[in-house]
Amino acid sequence: MKTLVKVEETSFGLASRRSFLKMSGLAVAGAGLALAGCSSDDDSSSENNNQMPGLRNGTFDFGGGDTGILTYAYALEQLEADFYTRVVNGNTFGSMFNTDEQAVLADLYYHEVIHRNVLRQVINTAVNNNSQQLLPDLEFMYNGLNFGNRAQVLDVAQKLEDTGVAAYNGAGKYLESAANLALAGKIVSVESRHASVIRSLINPDDAFFAAPDVVDPSTGKNQAKAPSQVLSEVETMGYIQTPFTANYLQ
Amino acid sequence: MNIIKFIESFTDDSLLTQTGSRRQGLNQLGTLGKKSLFAALPTGLLTLLLVPGKSQAAALTTSVENNSPTDALRLALLLEYLDSEFYQTGLDTNGLIPEGRHRDSFTKIVSNEYGHINSLVQALGGTDSPNYFEKPEFDYTAGGLFDPFNNYDQFLALSQSFEDTGVRAYKGQAPNLMSQPDLLQAALQIHATESRQAAEIRRLRGAKGWIQGNNRDGLPEQAQPVYNGEEMTMQGGVNTGQVSNSGGPAIPSIAGSEAFDEPLTREQVLSIAGMFVPDNPLG
Numbered sequence: 001m002k003t004l005v006k007v008e009e010t011s012f013g014l015a016s017r018r019s020f021l022k023m024s025g026l027a028v029a030g031a032g033l034a035l036a037g038c039s040s041d042d043d044s045s046s047e048n049n050n051q052m053p054g055l056r057n058g059t060f061d062f063g064g065g066d067t068g069i070l071t072y073a074y075a076l077e078q079l080e081a082d083f084y085t086r087v088v089n090g091n092t093f094g095s096m097f098n099t100d101e102q103a104v105l106a107d108l109y110y111h112e113v114i115h116r117n118v119l120r121q122v123i124n125t126a127v128n129n130n131s132q133q134l135l136p137d138l139e140f141m142y143n144g145l146n147f148g149n150r151a152q153v154l155d156v157a158q159k160l161e162d163t164g165v166a167a168y169n170g171a172g173k174y175l176e177s178a179a180n181l182a183l184a185g186k187i188v189s190v191e192s193r194h195a196s197v198i199r200s201l202i203n204p205d206d207a208f209f210a211a212p213d214v215v216d217p218s219t220g221k222n223q224a225k226a227p228s229q230v231l232s233e234v235e236t237m238g239y240i241q242t243p244f245t246a247n248y249l250q
Numbered sequence: 251m252n253i254i255k256f257i258e259s260f261t262d263d264s265l266l267t268q269t270g271s272r273r274q275g276l277n278q279l280g281t282l283g284k285k286s287l288f289a290a291l292p293t294g295l296l297t298l299l300l301v302p303g304k305s306q307a308a309a310l311t312t313s314v315e316n317n318s319p320t321d322a323l324r325l326a327l328l329l330e331y332l333d334s335e336f337y338q339t340g341l342d343t344n345g346l347i348p349e350g351r352h353r354d355s356f357t358k359i360v361s362n363e364y365g366h367i368n369s370l371v372q373a374l375g376g377t378d379s380p381n382y383f384e385k386p387e388f389d390y391t392a393g394g395l396f397d398p399f400n401n402y403d404q405f406l407a408l409s410q411s412f413e414d415t416g417v418r419a420y421k422g423q424a425p426n427l428m429s430q431p432d433l434l435q436a437a438l439q440i441h442a443t444e445s446r447q448a449a450e451i452r453r454l455r456g457a458k459g460w461i462q463g464n465n466r467d468g469l470p471e472q473a474q475p476v477y478n479g480e481e482m483t484m485q486g487g488v489n490t491g492q493v494s495n496s497g498g499p500a501i502p503s504i505a506g507s508e509a510f511d512e513p514l515t516r517e518q519v520l521s522i523a524g525m526f527v528p529d530n531p532l533g
Contacts, residue, residue: 081495085495085497085498088498088499089497089498089499103458104459106499107458107460107505107508109498109499110501110502110505110508110509111460111505111508111509113493113495113498113501114488114490114493114501114505114506114509115509117488117493118485118486118488118490119486121486121487121488122486122487125486125487165442168438168442169435169438169439169442170435172424172434172435172438173431173432173434173435173438175428178425178428181424181425181428182421182424182425182513183485183486185421185424185438185441185511185513186421186485186510186511186512186513187509187510188438188441188442188445189417189421189441189442189444189445189511190445190460190508190509190510190511192441192442192443192445192446192449193445193446193448193449193459193460194449194459194460195446196445196446196447196449196450196459197449197450197453197459200450200453204351205350205351205354206354207354207355207357207358207359209355209446209447209449209450210358210359210362210443210446210447210450214446215362215443215446216365217361217362217365218365219365219366219368219369220361220362220363220364220365220366220369220440220443221365221366221369221436221439221440221443222439222440222442222443222446223439224435224438224439
């Protein structure tokens with residue numbers, strides 16, 4: 001049976017956000033972001049009938065099933081695309097990064113915008129172009145991040161790429177369509193290439209591209225994280241301002 | 251070799267009909283792969299022969315593309331054997347791999363590959379399982395074409411081709427693991443590590459971390475099948491070579507193929523790996 005954790009309000013101020021996080025060990029909610037963990041994998045036959053993405057109680061929910069997972073990926077790609085757009089648009093982009101770094105970051109900007117646009121199209125097809133079921137363009141804010149600081153920008157890039165890889169790795173097994181799995185597979189390896197290259201820009205030595213925080217040294221396996229864990233971490237980053245919920249994802 | 255004999259070898263009936271057993275078909279393709287690489291045919295012809303949908307082998311490819319999870323794991327194990335022995339031999343060859351970033355990277359990579367082997371053997375049921383097979387003998391000269399343990403550029407080049415092949419091979423097998431969610435996730439996790447490794451090795455060579463079109467980045471012509479098909483630009487109904495973003499700089503067309511890695515079929519993987527495996531346990 002499905003256990004949904006209710007989130008009463010989605011528009012917390014920063015102060016109430018802290019207290020809410022203390023209140024519940026299961027749910028994660030934030031300023032402009034609210035999600036509830038769903039701890040059930042014995043879905044009944046009623047699944048999918050009412051789990052399409054869309055507004056629920058005034059907040060957009062990612063939905064469940066393949067479309068929910070694609071919407072979740074779309075949200076993460078929106079974040080990455082927005083971040084790198086700001087990076088390459090930055091006033092100090094051409095002076096702060098060397099030629100190689102500029103080329104890498106420009107490529108990441110291109111790739112993430114393309115991923116975002118492809119996922120948007122795939123979701124549009126899945127929901128028959130019903131605009132009510134397409135996640136809106138999210139709004140972002142990067143409080144505390146100085147886009148004129150090389151180390152800070154690379155650090156966020158690393159976090160976003162590592163998170164993206166772990167997210168696709170953890171969501172793949174929930175996809176029911178082989179076509180969707182194939183598409184996710186085509187994207188995740190490029191995200192992983194990104195993560196590797198960004199890490200080596202930060203630290204070219206000590207095999208930092210596959211350090212133990214992301215690749216288990218005994219098994220050689222890259223991290224995999226469930227959607228609830230990824231969204232909790234993304235919430236902690238605090239960049240996504242638009243409220244949403246993910247009540248039907250694991 | 252005699253080009254006419256080569257052409258004859260793949261027009262053999264058993265390759266072109268589905269009545270031959272799958273094992274026979276794979277044997278044929280493995281042989282074909284080796285022969286084609288040794289014959290050093292023009293890339294265009296190779297593509298014609300080996301890419302499903304464009305070739306006479308299309309029917310065969312279609313008939314065997316749905317592999318069992320065991321088949322998928324065994325294919326992965328062969329590649330991990332191939333990679334790990336290559337890197338270990340390189341690390342054990344005095345003076346081959348420069349100290350510092352290069353050596354650190356290969357030390358990490360071979361360690362990861364050993365971890366992958368352990369996971370795969372376990373998933374196959376252990377070394378007593380009938381599905382298990384021991385590491386075969388490898389010929390990293392591919393019959394005298396290469397000399398990687400005396401030539402570091404060649405070592406790096408082959409490393410890149412092994413890693414990019416691994417990424418595409420795991421990707422191609424993922425749908426075959428959908429019935430086994432835990433195995434699928436493990437394969438995805440290994441796939442991501444292979445991708446990290448591929449990018450690192452590409453950067454060690456001075457190449458981009460991602461694949462541009464079907465560009466083999468200066469690798470020998472024999473490596474072209476590793477990259478054929480990577481030039482794909484239709485993804486989910488979007489032409490990825492024609493994407494614009496109103497809020498930022500123009501996006502060059504080549505970024506479209508870079509942004510997505512493409513799968514390889516089992517047959518494509520076996521034909522690529524086959525040139526280093528004189529007696530291939532997978533046919």
